[in-house]
Amino acid sequence: MTATVPVAAGRPPRGRRTRRRPRTRTLVLAAVAALPLLLALAGPLIAPHTVDTPVTAPFATAGDGAPLGGDQLGRDVLSRVLHGGTLLVVSALVVAVVTTLTAALVGCAAVLRPRLGRVIERTADIAILLPPLLGIMLIALAWPGGGRRAVIVAAIILGTPYAIRVVAAAASPLATAGYVEAALARGESTAYVALREILPNLRATVLTLFGLRFVEAVYVISMAGFLQIGPQPPASDWSLMVRENASGILLNPWAVIAPSLAIALLAITVNLVTVSLAPDTTAKAVTRP
Amino acid sequence: MAAPGAGAATAPRRAGTTAWGVAVRVAGTVGRRVLMLVVLLALVFAAVELLPGDAASAAAERGESAADLAERRHLLGLDRPLWERFADWMTALPTGDLGTSARGQEVTELLADPLPNTLILAVSALVLTVVLSLLLGCWAATRPHRLADRLVTHTSTAAFAVPEFVVSAALLLVLSLWTGWLPAVTVTGGDGRPTTWTMLIMPVLALAIPQTGWNTRVVRGALADQAATPHVEAAHLDGLPPHQVMLRHQLPGAVPAIATGIATSTGLLFGGAVVVETLFNYPGIGAVLAGAVAARDTPLIAGVVICAGAVISLVLLAADLIRDATLGARA
Amino acid sequence: SGGSDDSRNAGSAGADGKPRPGGTLRVGALGHASAITRDPHGTQTNESDYLVIALVFDTLTIPGAKTNTAPRLSASWESSADLKTWKFTIAEGAKFHDGSPVTAEDVVWSLKRLRNTPSGAARLPGIQAKNISAEGTGTVVVVSDYANADFPLMTRFASFVLKKDTEDSAIEKAPGTGPFKLDWYRNGNARLVRNDDWYGPAVHLDAIEVTMFETPQAMANALIGGQIDLASNAGAVAARTAEAREDIQVLRRPDDMAMPIVMRTAEGSPFADERVREAMRLVVDREAMVKQVLSGYGTVANDIMGTGDPDYAGDIPQRERDVAKAKQLLRDADFDFSRTYELVTTEDIAGLADSATLFANQAGDAGIKIEVVKQESGAFWEKTWKAGDFYTTYWGTNDSVVFYASKTMVSEAGQNEAGWQDAGFDAAYREAISTDEPKRRATALTELQQIEHERSGYLLWGMADGIDLAAAKVQDLPKLAGYGRVQLEGVWLS
Amino acid sequence: MNELAPAPPTALAPEDEPRPPVITATGLAIRLPEGPILLPATSAEIRAGQVTALMGASGCGKTTLLRALVGHLPPGTAVDGELDVLGRTPHHLPAAELRALRRTTVAYVGQDPGSALNPRMTARRLVAELATDPSAANVLGLLAECRLPVDSRITDRRPTALSGGQQRRVALARALARTPRILLLDEPTAGLDAAVRDDLARLLRDLATGRDLAVVVATHDPHLANACADRTIRLTTGPTAARAKSSTATPYTGKGVGAGAGEGIAAESIDAFFRNGRRRHPVLTGIACTATPGSAIAVIGPSGSGKTTLLRVLAGLHPTHTGRLTLDGHPLAARAQSRTREQRRRIQLVPQDPLAALNPRHTVGWQLARPLRLHPDLPKSARPDRVAELLAQVDLPAAHADRYPGELSGGQRQRVSIARALAANPDILLCDEITSALDTDTTTEIMDLLTRLRTEHGMTLIVVSHEHHLVTRYTDTTHVLEAGRITHSDPTRPKR
Numbered sequence A: 001m002t003a004t005v006p007v008a009a010g011r012p013p014r015g016r017r018t019r020r021r022p023r024t025r026t027l028v029l030a031a032v033a034a035l036p037l038l039l040a041l042a043g044p045l046i047a048p049h050t051v052d053t054p055v056t057a058p059f060a061t062a063g064d065g066a067p068l069g070g071d072q073l074g075r076d077v078l079s080r081v082l083h084g085g086t087l088l089v090v091s092a093l094v095v096a097v098v099t100t101l102t103a104a105l106v107g108c109a110a111v112l113r114p115r116l117g118r119v120i121e122r123t124a125d126i127a128i129l130l131p132p133l134l135g136i137m138l139i140a141l142a143w144p145g146g147g148r149r150a151v152i153v154a155a156i157i158l159g160t161p162y163a164i165r166v167v168a169a170a171a172s173p174l175a176t177a178g179y180v181e182a183a184l185a186r187g188e189s190t191a192y193v194a195l196r197e198i199l200p201n202l203r204a205t206v207l208t209l210f211g212l213r214f215v216e217a218v219y220v221i222s223m224a225g226f227l228q229i230g231p232q233p234p235a236s237d238w239s240l241m242v243r244e245n246a247s248g249i250l251l252n253p254w255a256v257i258a259p260s261l262a263i264a265l266l267a268i269t270v271n272l273v274t275v276s277l278a279p280d281t282t283a284k285a286v287t288r289p
Numbered sequence B: 001m002a003a004p005g006a007g008a009a010t011a012p013r014r015a016g017t018t019a020w021g022v023a024v025r026v027a028g029t030v031g032r033r034v035l036m037l038v039v040l041l042a043l044v045f046a047a048v049e050l051l052p053g054d055a056a057s058a059a060a061e062r063g064e065s066a067a068d069l070a071e072r073r074h075l076l077g078l079d080r081p082l083w084e085r086f087a088d089w090m091t092a093l094p095t096g097d098l099g100t101s102a103r104g105q106e107v108t109e110l111l112a113d114p115l116p117n118t119l120i121l122a123v124s125a126l127v128l129t130v131v132l133s134l135l136l137g138c139w140a141a142t143r144p145h146r147l148a149d150r151l152v153t154h155t156s157t158a159a160f161a162v163p164e165f166v167v168s169a170a171l172l173l174v175l176s177l178w179t180g181w182l183p184a185v186t187v188t189g190g191d192g193r194p195t196t197w198t199m200l201i202m203p204v205l206a207l208a209i210p211q212t213g214w215n216t217r218v219v220r221g222a223l224a225d226q227a228a229t230p231h232v233e234a235a236h237l238d239g240l241p242p243h244q245v246m247l248r249h250q251l252p253g254a255v256p257a258i259a260t261g262i263a264t265s266t267g268l269l270f271g272g273a274v275v276v277e278t279l280f281n282y283p284g285i286g287a288v289l290a291g292a293v294a295a296r297d298t299p300l301i302a303g304v305v306i307c308a309g310a311v312i313s314l315v316l317l318a319a320d321l322i323r324d325a326t327l328g329a330r331a
Numbered sequence C: 001s002g003g004s005d006d007s008r009n010a011g012s013a014g015a016d017g018k019p020r021p022g023g024t025l026r027v028g029a030l031g032h033a034s035a036i037t038r039d040p041h042g043t044q045t046n047e048s049d050y051l052v053i054a055l056v057f058d059t060l061t062i063p064g065a066k067t068n069t070a071p072r073l074s075a076s077w078e079s080s081a082d083l084k085t086w087k088f089t090i091a092e093g094a095k096f097h098d099g100s101p102v103t104a105e106d107v108v109w110s111l112k113r114l115r116n117t118p119s120g121a122a123r124l125p126g127i128q129a130k131n132i133s134a135e136g137t138g139t140v141v142v143v144s145d146y147a148n149a150d151f152p153l154m155t156r157f158a159s160f161v162l163k164k165d166t167e168d169s170a171i172e173k174a175p176g177t178g179p180f181k182l183d184w185y186r187n188g189n190a191r192l193v194r195n196d197d198w199y200g201p202a203v204h205l206d207a208i209e210v211t212m213f214e215t216p217q218a219m220a221n222a223l224i225g226g227q228i229d230l231a232s233n234a235g236a237v238a239a240r241t242a243e244a245r246e247d248i249q250v251l252r253r254p255d256d257m258a259m260p261i262v263m264r265t266a267e268g269s270p271f272a273d274e275r276v277r278e279a280m281r282l283v284v285d286r287e288a289m290v291k292q293v294l295s296g297y298g299t300v301a302n303d304i305m306g307t308g309d310p311d312y313a314g315d316i317p318q319r320e321r322d323v324a325k326a327k328q329l330l331r332d333a334d335f336d337f338s339r340t341y342e343l344v345t346t347e348d349i350a351g352l353a354d355s356a357t358l359f360a361n362q363a364g365d366a367g368i369k370i371e372v373v374k375q376e377s378g379a380f381w382e383k384t385w386k387a388g389d390f391y392t393t394y395w396g397t398n399d400s401v402v403f404y405a406s407k408t409m410v411s412e413a414g415q416n417e418a419g420w421q422d423a424g425f426d427a428a429y430r431e432a433i434s435t436d437e438p439k440r441r442a443t444a445l446t447e448l449q450q451i452e453h454e455r456s457g458y459l460l461w462g463m464a465d466g467i468d469l470a471a472a473k474v475q476d477l478p479k480l481a482g483y484g485r486v487q488l489e490g491v492w493l494s
Numbered sequence D: 001m002n003e004l005a006p007a008p009p010t011a012l013a014p015e016d017e018p019r020p021p022v023i024t025a026t027g028l029a030i031r032l033p034e035g036p037i038l039l040p041a042t043s044a045e046i047r048a049g050q051v052t053a054l055m056g057a058s059g060c061g062k063t064t065l066l067r068a069l070v071g072h073l074p075p076g077t078a079v080d081g082e083l084d085v086l087g088r089t090p091h092h093l094p095a096a097e098l099r100a101l102r103r104t105t106v107a108y109v110g111q112d113p114g115s116a117l118n119p120r121m122t123a124r125r126l127v128a129e130l131a132t133d134p135s136a137a138n139v140l141g142l143l144a145e146c147r148l149p150v151d152s153r154i155t156d157r158r159p160t161a162l163s164g165g166q167q168r169r170v171a172l173a174r175a176l177a178r179t180p181r182i183l184l185l186d187e188p189t190a191g192l193d194a195a196v197r198d199d200l201a202r203l204l205r206d207l208a209t210g211r212d213l214a215v216v217v218a219t220h221d222p223h224l225a226n227a228c229a230d231r232t233i234r235l236t237t238g239p240t241a242a243r244a245k246s247s248t249a250t251p252y253t254g255k256g257v258g259a260g261a262g263e264g265i266a267a268e269s270i271d272a273f274f275r276n277g278r279r280r281h282p283v284l285t286g287i288a289c290t291a292t293p294g295s296a297i298a299v300i301g302p303s304g305s306g307k308t309t310l311l312r313v314l315a316g317l318h319p320t321h322t323g324r325l326t327l328d329g330h331p332l333a334a335r336a337q338s339r340t341r342e343q344r345r346r347i348q349l350v351p352q353d354p355l356a357a358l359n360p361r362h363t364v365g366w367q368l369a370r371p372l373r374l375h376p377d378l379p380k381s382a383r384p385d386r387v388a389e390l391l392a393q394v395d396l397p398a399a400h401a402d403r404y405p406g407e408l409s410g411g412q413r414q415r416v417s418i419a420r421a422l423a424a425n426p427d428i429l430l431c432d433e434i435t436s437a438l439d440t441d442t443t444t445e446i447m448d449l450l451t452r453l454r455t456e457h458g459m460t461l462i463v464v465s466h467e468h469h470l471v472t473r474y475t476d477t478t479h480v481l482e483a484g485r486i487t488h489s490d491p492t493r494p495k496r
């Protein structure tokens, strides 16, 4: 009689065997999840109209030529939605990647160098006191020509201290782990220890952080867009569309709903991808002696 | 080894077990928080100074001459060095004087009505957020990797990604314009407060939904970390029922991370208030802030920052104390 | 001259018959919490504040329908032959809310106070404070530095009268002379109650409640949800939303807002050449602009500012789109097609940035490359306005051709937005303001408008309607453009 | 199929009255599909009122069997054969019934009970939480039964404030509180000294007879088995864990830098302390010791006396100390990071906790190859061979190079940790309880290897251990550490 213990994690335990076999399921999942992301990036190629020429009446309801109706100037909502994601995705990616990378590196270094750690903790404590939106407003206003770049820089500056804190919190128990001490004791450099000994153990944390940072970046950038900081009107941008078209929500709801949905979908997508890549932290509990 | 972590469960601090020791520790924590607030204010003051234009030109109107502007600048004291203005402002602070705005009004007076309104809004939203996210997070954590868990995780992600203005638009459309169940905007009476409490529902929901998304993720994540600790695994092996494992073993360890998450949320709530208050015409601090930033009204911005900062500091302080308590500093 | 009796410009009593007294009108008006001003002589950027002030205090004159200046606190006015000295007679029985009568001293003090504010020179052009004086208790004499046939026009919006020697600190509670008394005011919102002692015609409403809105959208939502009865200046989109609903009336006040594009005419600007400016005016598709930017709630304009003026030259042929001719003109003028021109705009009012966007798009048809640059409001007014080569602007008072000529087009005008200097125009302007003889004046005005149509730095493609939304029960709403919308004293509820 | 080896007839259970076994395993085998065998086919019967010792070489499946009894196996494992725990098969039970089984019937105390106790609860609450009778009197009674001094305030302390032995006893009390019928203990004496171990043995005996419990103890310690077990089940090594004979492998020694030369490592008036906020709390006072090349020094002393701290001071991992350290006469910095690369390579520490010592994200092979890079003279191509060689030295099959630490048993991990220290080719090896999780045979082999390295290449050995026979056999000087001071130092046996 053979019985198999159900795999609690819902996926095979990670390890040598699973490493060798291509993780088909994960790959397929990631591919499916990445589809909307690709659509956001490739949208401009398949949009039926240009973003700036009116094709119908302002806030016209869905109909001939404009499957999702017109926006406040009578431009095609569908085309604008297809165009409006690229820059948002790219900006959010830039913010998420830079923030996460910085956080991962500095966070790991911070636990190996306690003094750096304290400085970062204080900085994060101060940064946390400033409502992020106010910070963005200040930075964007201080750099009037900055536009989207200003928002990206602001999002990075404001997001990094907290992200470092999260990584440092996750890394601090590892700093005293036997293998880290062993590596330090045998003469490895701080960079090596941070990158090869600590970081691999924070994969779940870092990937989750990346996912959340991306979502947060989308949130912050669209919030800034809504407040007219960053992307400027003729440009099509999802958050801008929501703002511009909010007044006509009763005339053509799609002009608001479509970009809103796109933002939500984008967030879920990125999260699905990171979740499918992140190792399952609960699985390690069962391999304990 | 310093543990610069919000969630790092370090060895219990035993700074003081006597009442005196506790008092010293609490005073130290409060002092540190106050110091941080001062640093933040200095930064904001300097940042506003970096902005192109100043309060004088922002409050000017079409047709004012350069001489008029200089005169206005002098009246507002903008020709004095930055540090001097900051020092004046800081020293007046303990007397409850927040200075005078660029338009010549008392900042304290300008904030007297909007601040309580925003506090009502933010506190209700925060309470709702905390309750909802704890319930959802715990519920999902007791069903790891099952459908319910995944559903909660993805919904909360989406809820967080969708900014307040989208949520507001949806709520407005559904709860007011289509169904007419709730008043679409807030109308204030002579006392400066919303005339009916139903006017609060939509703004509170619009603020709470994204924050609930974020905090549910934080709670769920912190609980997952705890689930991986040996003592939680041992509690399962001891045959304890799941809710008991959750309440006694998993949740206490997750409290510090959750508390920090909520403190962050407080900041985001203030930001969200700027938007939500505009959309629902809620008479709060958000509208004042938006205008103040546009007008480079340093004293007014600083006033708002200190109010927001003080509230966030309070939440962080509570988080500090909760962390101390759950780590058994007083054992 | 002057002194017609149409102070109740919206006076037609409506088909329903006699006005019914009583009731409270709940009005929504736009405003920002950070910009709240209580001083009648301050800068009211908030419509809500202006509304409250205009109902509590009285100006000497108000905008009118038949003639564009109608009497208010000043029952009549007359000028000397040289059109420099103006005498205003205070209305019979005018009293402050505390019961004391309005004297010439009060008016003089108020006008001087107004003149001494930072923007006083722009509000009372050509008047020095020392040249304002009282004559007896009922007459005020104002002496202008130059002949100005249109001086009473200048007293329509800001000449609020307060009691003499009101302290700055008491301004917020200072008694006015207007049709309503202040019950309470709080953060932009206010409740006003009827002034039974008002010297003007009967006021029907018991009270007016003013709610300040940050956005037109929130205001429209409040109206649709029945939380207010009147949404003042709610905009075209809200109007379209409300159009289908029977419980809401849409009021269109034509010639409300001008959103011209300014082309700098001074040397060094790409638009210094008259032919280039002409080409730009030919390239714009005015119908499309009105349809797309204003949702159709507006009229096509003919590059002449002040479309609501009774003397507006409607007989000058309407300029139509002619891309081929535009191209030819540009080629003749050696216009640099390879360059991208920046059209600077700001988002102060709805549709402004949109108009720039759409214009840039239309100009593309003639091979002109235009990039729209949106500036934050403060930076726009400080840096671009009056200095930029190519930008959008907007004006809310459009019932006087002379007003624009004096303020923005004559060579020495303080707010000459396009830096325009045209000897012919200047001559026509001088001719127009230095006479009150109707025929001469009319000829001069026609000439002035013709020159403006041909050569000025303005591209005025259309005029936006002012749009108020109101619940069906609200009757006799003001129909005048611009600030005429605040004259709510004749309104009644059925 | 494993044999049931009956224990010597010292058992008190009357032979004439055979009671049905509480646990029956018939041909129970546990493996990962297409993977290694975790537990080879085993048959066993376990009866109430008896202490059953589960013995066998490291990696033979002791822990796995205990986990099978509580229905807690690694996900994805395949179970063959029959398992009957009081009429139920744990790994087939639905969640609710499995929980009830664990709650009322089968209590399991893992190999590391300290970390299994909630650090936020007091000892008293920890026990009361699970007790069938949570009254204060009963809880104190239980703690007393587990030999905890209940009259002191110890029951109100949280686990972090308890010593390792005390933690172990609280965990035991927690297990007993729910009046189970079966008690499973994994390596209960690892790292404990003889006195505590004998105490524990007596306690287990009393529990089995006094409460009619079925006690199963997985251990590699023959003394414990002798002292308390009624029966012993020996698990034989599965085919994948087949032993690689180490005697043939010749240790690689590189150039043998500093071998036999120099003055070795010396410590002078070392005062080490822990910082707690502003307060210092001393651990070591006035320590002075020298270890010349080729010598073997033992550090012994009661639990908590500072042995580990001393080794960490030498390794540069405990920088909060004063005093002077020298290596071959040259000063040695307090922090490992401030030492030269060569100094760091020459001093290697095998830490006490084998679980934390290996990075769970890297394979065994990777972790062994990494220190090899520190040898400039070892060509890259030779590294895989060297890794296999190192594994063979510590008695592990070369195939284990592909495994992650999580896929090894406790003893196997400890051996990898030793191999990694050796890979750096150290001149001074600091060994902190390195054989606590190993069976006698493996221990002997490892210690023989270290001795050979010492005699042939002049490696210095500093050994911390509780096991007296090891100390006497393999070292030549003993320092006794008590409360942070070296109270006496004796030659263990005449120098060779």
Ligand SMILES: Nc1ncnc2c1ncn2[C@@H]1O[C@H](COP(=O)(O)OP(=O)(O)OP(=O)(O)O)[C@@H](O)[C@H]1O
Pocket: A287, A289, D032, D035, D036, D037, D038, D039, D056, D057, D058, D059, D060, D061, D062, D063, D064, D065, D074, D220, D241, D406, D407, D408, D409, D410, D411, D412, D437
């Ligand atoms: N997750 C896993 N994947 C692959 N092999 C595993 C896994 N867990 C354990 N093993 C292997 O199963 C065997 C039995 O492991 P187990 O932990 O039961 O041994 P043990 O008898 O307790 O040994 P020790 O005395 O060293 O603790 C070992 O050879 C080990 O390498």
Ligand SMILES: Nc1ncnc2c1ncn2[C@@H]1O[C@H](COP(=O)(O)OP(=O)(O)OP(=O)(O)O)[C@@H](O)[C@H]1O
Pocket: D164, D274, D281, D283, D302, D303, D304, D305, D306, D307, D308, D309, D310, D352
């Ligand atoms: N992080 C710490 N903070 C404060 N005190 C500590 C800390 N770690 C250890 N100690 C204390 O330092 C003393 C020495 O600890 P050490 O680990 O060196 O003991 P040991 O002799 O190795 O004991 P064992 O045989 O149990 O391993 C102990 O009393 C212990 O309680």
Ligand SMILES: [Mg+2]
Pocket: A289, D062, D063, D111, D409, D410, D411
């Ligand atoms: Mg084991």
Ligand SMILES: [Mg+2]
Pocket: D307, D308, D309, D352, D432
């Ligand atoms: Mg030790």
